[in-house]
Amino acid sequence: MAEFKVINKPIRKKDAMSLVTGKPVYTDDIAPSDCLIVKVLRSPHAHAVIEAIDTNTALKVPGIEAIYTYKDVPAKRFTLAGQTYPEPSPYDRLILDNRLRYVGDAVAIVAGDNHRAVDKALKLIKVKYTVLEPVLDLRAAKDNRILVHPEEDWQALCPVGADNRRNLCAADKSEYGEVDRVMSECDVIIENTYHTKSNQQAMMETFRTYTTLDPYGRLHVISSTQIVFHLRRILANALDIPKSRIRVSKPRIGGGFGAKQTSVAEIYPAFVTLKTGKPAKMIYTREESQTASTPRHEMELTVRVGAMKDGTIRGLDLYTLSNTGAYGEHGPTTVGLSGHKSISLYNNNLEAYRFHYDVVYTNVQSAGAYRGYGATQGIFAMESAISELASKLNMDAVAIREKNMVREGQAMPAYYNEYNTSCTLDSCMKKAGEMFDWYNKPYARDMGNGKIRSKGVAMAMQSSGISNVDVGSATIKLNDEGFYALSIAAADMGTGCDTILAQIAAECLECEVEDIIIFGADTDSSPYDSGSYASSTTYITGKAVEKACMELKEKLCRIAAVLLDCQAEELIFTGKKIRKADGSTEVSLMDIASKSMSGNSEATQVTVTNSSPVSPPPHMVGMVEIEVDMETGSIELLDYVAVVDCGTVINTNLARVQTEGGLAQGIGMALYEEVSYSKKGQIRENSFMQYKIPTRMDLCSLRVEFESSYEQSGPFGAKSIGEVVINTPPPAIAHAVYNATGVWHRELPITPEKVLMGIGKI
């Protein structure tokens, strides 16, 4: 690997000290105190139609500014999904509808001076519902007589196989080679069905937005969002006003994990401000975040693996049934990753595959984007099936993976026929095996105290942005005294992208990270960026930064050429100076900056936009050691080893913490996190009392290492890391639980109760 100056170093985040000293930098800290308080009355029914709604009494509560019902909103459907236009997600929403599709769906918007008045008014709105039978089970949804979206104006902008008359949000089938023939030639076929539940992103800062009108009468939306530009379009669609009337900016974000790739809270205060002309804010409670947002898609996945006795995997067949809930946000797109990312992992000997799916509407909370975005679900199913195959063939689970894993240079038919241009998955496996001491540890060992110690393994891949779709841009500008301003519209949600992008700029401009100031994101002033999601920022926007800096250097050389009275081609940029190649003369960056502000007609600012025709996958391996208590069914984690290939690691600290955080979320998904429903469609886990995310007592040591590859198309060889790191814990832990108990758990989470039921103790 090349020697870097500021890349591949543990550079401290630029906003670190503000964050650790508790400065007021988040949406609710900076919202003016005179904002109208906006809250939403929510449906108590999973499926109902509003017969009558009376707001007269509620409006009389002192301090109430306005109450809006379905009669007051534009009759134009839209999607809340933060995706590039035309969005694959169907236009199936109104700001308020007279048909309610899940417990928590919005019935009315109340705005008032204070919380107390708004809470009182919410109780005084009289609604007469006609309660309808809901469809709650994803398996029963397709072609059910109960339709979630019977409306005539429902619309799918893209051909994703959607049909609202069949409760279908999307459906597709793809095939490579002759799967049935290949399967018929195989020695062994494994076929199983796996079930992953919905999970909450559970970022610490709930959804929150404040809105105001600027001096030009434009709507200014300040929101904790990953997608400023998409949000501008979503709001324009929802409010039925021109995009030119909206400005979106984001302050610090208290975590996103994909949750804030969907516009969850913004439409309500925006509507209030537009109607009243007054500033307004909406701060989601945790209960609202748990019950009226967009968590991970529940999926049921049936995997068929065809293999030879020696473990050669020749054919894969996957059917995914995905539950998008009441609305279709990200429904058509998450499901694709369940196949593309899982099948491609076993590319080495693969002769044929089939992948088909249905995405169905049901009367539960709408699903959306969550770190891993469908790959997590697919990889749990695929990795579990491969471990089951290894067990059936009496092969080692690592050995079967080494035999079949995707290798560098291979074309991947299931991954849009892209080539795997950088891949150290094999070295990740080797390194993880050494760190974990895989071959010297038994699959299971009775500890003699009622506990069994066991091990498990899994691999994963993801992507780096969406090929041919995601767009990242950067503006870099030279200022007085020779410091630079970097402007972006990618949203740092805590991951440190502001710092990472500044590192890339500093490496290019041969300066310190402190010499780069960074600004973002604001739709009025930032260059276009599709936003921070799909593991795209370092790879897509990072490359834009690199290209912009290279162009800026050329411009600065042209100014220096005037000062030194020579040709720009004769000059060399050395960071603080630009000098002639022969060393005879030089000029400082400070003098160039001064010159740029006096009698100069060369712009010292460059904007570059970048998109990529490929999406090089990061890879990783996870190995876990656990102890299962055979009396209580509880699972204790003892050790987790993770080795990641994310290309060049740009910031060694941030990549490590990303990995540890992703593992923790994956562990939560494997062991306890789930969204479950009563028979009436009410969510049981509506607070952190019931929805348990891991505490520091629940985790074990997380040992993380990197096996860098070099991705030529990425900035300084980098790929992504954000999502891949959540994918290994569920299958690795399920594998370890099998090794301890002899029972495959094909449904997540693997709770003590399920473990005991599995071994026949309940």
Place this chain on the structure above:
Amino acid sequence: MQIKLWINNKAVIKEAEADLLLIDLLRNNGCYSVKRGCETGNCGLCTVFVDEKPVLSCSTLAARVNGKKVTTLEGLQREAEDFGTYIAEQGAEQCGFCNPGFIMNAIAMFREKQNPSDEEIKEYLAGNLCRCSGYEGQLRGIRAYLEYQQSKAAKAELAAQNISEVI
């Protein structure tokens, strides 16, 4: 009712409704470091000191702090910077939203325990949730901070010994 309290050593007299929560009283008084993460006493983000003891301000009525001293991270900026630097050096501050409550409770721990073990640290801070970091970076930061404090204390002791020898 009228209550009197000290917020970061400043006397404040407030008219407080019976159901006013301490977190709202504090945020209304400009202490924006105090964050609300869950409303159910589960996440630890709203941790403040009441008479030097860490409490969850989302689960404390304002009326109960009448006559008491309340400290938020705004009142502990030097300590927050000192310790926070070690968290920042690990990149473990991440989104930062849980930092104030976590750092408040960590400061309480440092005041209470001289040399806590990893297990003691985890137990003490178990009520402080973080969704970004996976906690490992926080633990590394705490360990590095404690080591620094101990080496500083050892040096101070050594220096004191030398001085006494000279005297």
